[in-house]
Amino acid sequence: MNTDNHIVPEYAKSPYFHVGRATELSGRDRITYRLLEIFPGAFTWFTLLGTVVLSYFLPIWAAYFIIAFDLYWLLKTIYLIIHHVHNWRRIKHNLKADWQSMLNEHAHDHIYHLLILPYYKEGEEVLRDSIESFIRAKYRRDRLLLVLGSEERAGEDFYELGLKMKQEYGEHFADILVTKHPKDLPGEMPGKGSNISWAAEQARLELLDPKGIKYEDVIVSAFDVDTTVYDQYFLCLTWHFLTCDDPYHSSFQPVPFYHNNIWRAPAVSRVVATSGTFWQMIQQERPEKLVTFSSHGVSFKALYEIGYWQRNMVSEDSRIFWNLFMAHNGEYKTVPISYPISMDANLAGSFWQTSKNIYKQQRRWSWGVENLPYILFSFMKNKKISMRKKVSVALNQIEGYWSLATNPLFILLLGWLPLVLGGKAFNETVLSYNLPLVTRNLMTLAMVGLVFSAIISISLLPDIPADVRRKKSFWFSRIFQWVLIPFTIVVFGAIPGIDAQTRLMIGNYMGFWVTPKQKR
Amino acid sequence: MQPLSRVKRITYMTLFTIVFLLCIPVLILYSIGYRLDDALALVKTGGIYVQSDITDANVYIDGELKKETGLFLRNSFIQNLRPDEYEISVEKEGYRMWKKRVTVYENKVTELHLFTLPVDLVSTNVPRYLAATTTTATRRPNPEYVELQDLFAIATSTATSTRATTPVISTSTASTSRPQLDPRTLKPDFKEFGDLYSWIEDGDVQLEWVGSAERIPFYFCENGICQQRITVSVEDDIVDYEWYQGRNDAMVISTVVGVDAIEVDNRTAPNSFELYRGENQGIRIASNGDVVVKLADSFMVIQD
Numbered sequence: 001m002n003t004d005n006h007i008v009p010e011y012a013k014s015p016y017f018h019v020g021r022a023t024e025l026s027g028r029d030r031i032t033y034r035l036l037e038i039f040p041g042a043f044t045w046f047t048l049l050g051t052v053v054l055s056y057f058l059p060i061w062a063a064y065f066i067i068a069f070d071l072y073w074l075l076k077t078i079y080l081i082i083h084h085v086h087n088w089r090r091i092k093h094n095l096k097a098d099w100q101s102m103l104n105e106h107a108h109d110h111i112y113h114l115l116i117l118p119y120y121k122e123g124e125e126v127l128r129d130s131i132e133s134f135i136r137a138k139y140r141r142d143r144l145l146l147v148l149g150s151e152e153r154a155g156e157d158f159y160e161l162g163l164k165m166k167q168e169y170g171e172h173f174a175d176i177l178v179t180k181h182p183k184d185l186p187g188e189m190p191g192k193g194s195n196i197s198w199a200a201e202q203a204r205l206e207l208l209d210p211k212g213i214k215y216e217d218v219i220v221s222a223f224d225v226d227t228t229v230y231d232q233y234f235l236c237l238t239w240h241f242l243t244c245d246d247p248y249h250s251s252f253q254p255v256p257f258y259h260n261n262i263w264r265a266p267a268v269s270r271v272v273a274t275s276g277t278f279w280q281m282i283q284q285e286r287p288e289k290l291v292t293f294s295s296h297g298v299s300f301k302a303l304y305e306i307g308y309w310q311r312n313m314v315s316e317d318s319r320i321f322w323n324l325f326m327a328h329n330g331e332y333k334t335v336p337i338s339y340p341i342s343m344d345a346n347l348a349g350s351f352w353q354t355s356k357n358i359y360k361q362q363r364r365w366s367w368g369v370e371n372l373p374y375i376l377f378s379f380m381k382n383k384k385i386s387m388r389k390k391v392s393v394a395l396n397q398i399e400g401y402w403s404l405a406t407n408p409l410f411i412l413l414l415g416w417l418p419l420v421l422g423g424k425a426f427n428e429t430v431l432s433y434n435l436p437l438v439t440r441n442l443m444t445l446a447m448v449g450l451v452f453s454a455i456i457s458i459s460l461l462p463d464i465p466a467d468v469r470r471k472k473s474f475w476f477s478r479i480f481q482w483v484l485i486p487f488t489i490v491v492f493g494a495i496p497g498i499d500a501q502t503r504l505m506i507g508n509y510m511g512f513w514v515t516p517k518q519k520r
Numbered sequence: 521m522q523p524l525s526r527v528k529r530i531t532y533m534t535l536f537t538i539v540f541l542l543c544i545p546v547l548i549l550y551s552i553g554y555r556l557d558d559a560l561a562l563v564k565t566g567g568i569y570v571q572s573d574i575t576d577a578n579v580y581i582d583g584e585l586k587k588e589t590g591l592f593l594r595n596s597f598i599q600n601l602r603p604d605e606y607e608i609s610v611e612k613e614g615y616r617m618w619k620k621r622v623t624v625y626e627n628k629v630t631e632l633h634l635f636t637l638p639v640d641l642v643s644t645n646v647p648r649y650l651a652a653t654t655t656t657a658t659r660r661p662n663p664e665y666v667e668l669q670d671l672f673a674i675a676t677s678t679a680t681s682t683r684a685t686t687p688v689i690s691t692s693t694a695s696t697s698r699p700q701l702d703p704r705t706l707k708p709d710f711k712e713f714g715d716l717y718s719w720i721e722d723g724d725v726q727l728e729w730v731g732s733a734e735r736i737p738f739y740f741c742e743n744g745i746c747q748q749r750i751t752v753s754v755e756d757d758i759v760d761y762e763w764y765q766g767r768n769d770a771m772v773i774s775t776v777v778g779v780d781a782i783e784v785d786n787r788t789a790p791n792s793f794e795l796y797r798g799e800n801q802g803i804r805i806a807s808n809g810d811v812v813v814k815l816a817d818s819f820m821v822i823q824d
Contacts (some may be wrong), residue, residue, distance in 0.1 A: 022698045063551070064548055064576065067548055067551060068543075068548075071540060071543055071544060072540060075536040075539060075540055077538075078536070079532055079533065079536055082524070082532060083524060086524045087524075088524075089521070090523070094521070095521045161669070263531075284523065285523045285529075286523075286529070287526075288526075332528055336523060338523075340521075422743075423734055424733070424734050424735075424736070425744065428628050428631070428741075428744065429552075429553075429627055429628060430551070430552060430553035430565070430566060430567050430599060430627050430628065430629055431551050431552050431553070431568060431627070433569065433597050433599070433629050434550070434551040434552075434553075434599070435551065437597075438547060438550075438551050490567055
């Protein structure tokens with residue numbers, strides 16, 4: 001697939017624009033990139049071990065740090081709750097709004113939606129649920145183009161499944177294209193990024209060009225295979241595209257819910273899924289910090305001009321934002337549309353398997369840290385981005401990955417570290433006795449934020465199926481699932497974060513892991 | 521509906537930063553032990569920590585009720601105390617009052633371990649022979665007495681074998697030459713309780729800590745200064761002693777006038793409780809924690 005001769009932005013033509021890892025570079029660039037890959041993990045470990053060392057040698061200062069951190073955490077929780085509540089109100093508002101009427105105030109007949117649905121070996125039920133949600137959505141059928149992206153490595157049966165879906169549902173769309181991403185293409189890593197890039201190019205050649213559809217009129221939705229849309233998703237997305245000040249320098253981010261099978265998933269899966277939504281809702285209220293995640297929308301023109309998503313790395317959903325950001329010299333943003341889409345919560349055959357899958361999925365998401373060296377390296381190379389923006393973005397990203405890996409451990413484990421390691425002299429001080437009391441009180445206040453999160457989450461949940469409602473064990477787990485949060489933020493938050501950062505640090509690069517989909 | 525405005529977010533951020541900067545020194549000073557006095561001046565305070573094995577007790581400082589312990593919170597941490605001497609007492613219905621006079625130091629916590637006994641202890645006399653059923657029947661040995669006799673015999677032989685087969689090398693002689701046998705270990709009343717050595721000398725129990733300074737028991741230290749050896753001394757000569765119920769801060773002692781349970785704490789006058797009054801030939805602690813007093817022709821078993 002030759003997409004190079006249409007690359008437009010100057011920086012996108014540079015040899016390291018689509019770098020995936022240090023080993024793809026040479027000379028000084030390779031060393032620099034490698035050092036940047038080491039940096040996030042090293043910083044995290046330095047902090048964690050440093051806290052232990054500080055608790056041993058300077059327990060009083062460690063105690064001061066812990067008190068300061070816990071106060072910071074309490075205030076940050078309140079600050080984030082304000083964002084969370086505001087986004088909740090926005091989502092409620094947007095779900096009720098009449099987007100068709102709003103859209104009718106703008107010319108929009110020329111807008112097409114190219115829906116890319118990549119799949120590997122997921123079952124027919126998963127595909128059907130997604131496709132049928134697209135059909136139920138309120139939008140002109142003759143403006144919806146669906147691409148089912150199969151993988152050659154999955155086997156012919158899965159390609160045939162795509163053809164079956166095309167035959168069954170073809171009349172509900174302007175067109176359905178089934179693509180088969182060849183395996184083992186040079187320079188590619190198997191995964192969603194390489195698949196959807198292939199699918200997008202095939203869509204250009206077989207749908208857009210033959211139909212004479214202008215690239216600037218096409219909004220691409222890069223979905224996960226289990227993504228289902230709410231009724232007015234395409235209307236809402238189109239409205240934001242048309243009213244945005246520069247739609248070709250913007251991506252569009254919905255809010256990910258995990259409601260497809262939420263009531264059938266175990267409590268730990270519900271809690272982790274809810275926490276993910278919680279964070280994305282907060283980020284929707286901080287658009288300057290918002291980066292594309294999972295299913296998102298972007299103009300085909302912008303994609304085409306930089307050669308689509310990267311095919312040689314895992315976190316293509318966030319990397320595409322950074323590609324576009326760097327290509328446009330920092331003049332690129334993500335527009336939060338505060339309208340939900342829904343995906344599957346983790347569910348497998350057993351609790352243990354579900355937990356393993358959750359961990360692996362969280363680790364893959366934490367592997368987004370592979371963007372950090374890319375960002376910092378690109379800042380070194382792209383001189384056209386303002387220093388102010390570079391510093392602001394760099395600090396924000398570094399803080400984000402660092403806090404993901406360390407803060408849950410600080411909260412839960414740090415209060416007692418000086419008491420254990422600080423020695424006799426420290427343990428005779430009033431400070432040592434007050435440390436657990438002060439941290440407990442601060443954390444208890446911070447946990448009150450959980451109450452708000454729980455209320456908001458509950459208000460957004462779908463109705464409980466009748467067969468689930470009859471189970472007594474369900475009600476018990478539904479009420480007490482919230483006490484799992486301190487456990488989940490460590491086991492499914494900090495530890496996968498540390499795992500991913502450490503792998504990057506030692507050069508044990510991760511490949512793409514396909515989350516198994518199970519509806520019930 | 522628009523996202524939260526940037527101006528609002530910056531305002532919130534600024535507000536929380538100010539709150540953080542104002543609260544941090546207050547929190548840290550509070551945690552260290554600083555308090556405001558009536559004249560709103562900062563004063564350094566200290567605290568008392570009472571570790572307790574009993575529930576639902578009342579803790580008093582200078583006669584004022586400060587804490588009521590519960591089922592899950594048995595220990596009491598009392599702070600906001602100006603550096604001074606205080607009388608601390610703990611009362612619970614059915615238990616003997618425990619009272620101590622302690623010094624509180626600035627920014628430090630004085631640690632105490634409550635030691636008390638029920639008011640009514642059950643004492644059972646175990647005679648050598650069982651009561652005869654008829655005037656002509658032969659007296660039968662009391663099997664319980666025989667068991668208790670074994671307790672004293674085992675304890676004696678264990679002490680002997682310990683002395684004979686596990687001689688302790690003196691730790692006070694940091695010599696590079698051949699290690700010397702610690703003469704204290706040859707005494708029949710020598711005991712090792714972890715890194716705590718004890719023996720009787722001149723009618724008092726001597727305690728010496730031979731472990732690391734980090735793990736030294738709290739009663740060896742006051743205001744950061746620790747002694748390596750302390751003495752348990754009462755009015756009469758101590759002739760026998762045992763550690764009480766696995767604690768390293770309480771013991772049962774035998775003197776010529778009787779048997780007492782006494783707490784080990786040289787920082788202040790230790791609490792002691794009478795268990796038995798009269799001549800006795802020694803004491804042992806049974807496996808179930810009962811105190812066994814050897815009398816002339818019987819044993820007295822005192823149950824907690």
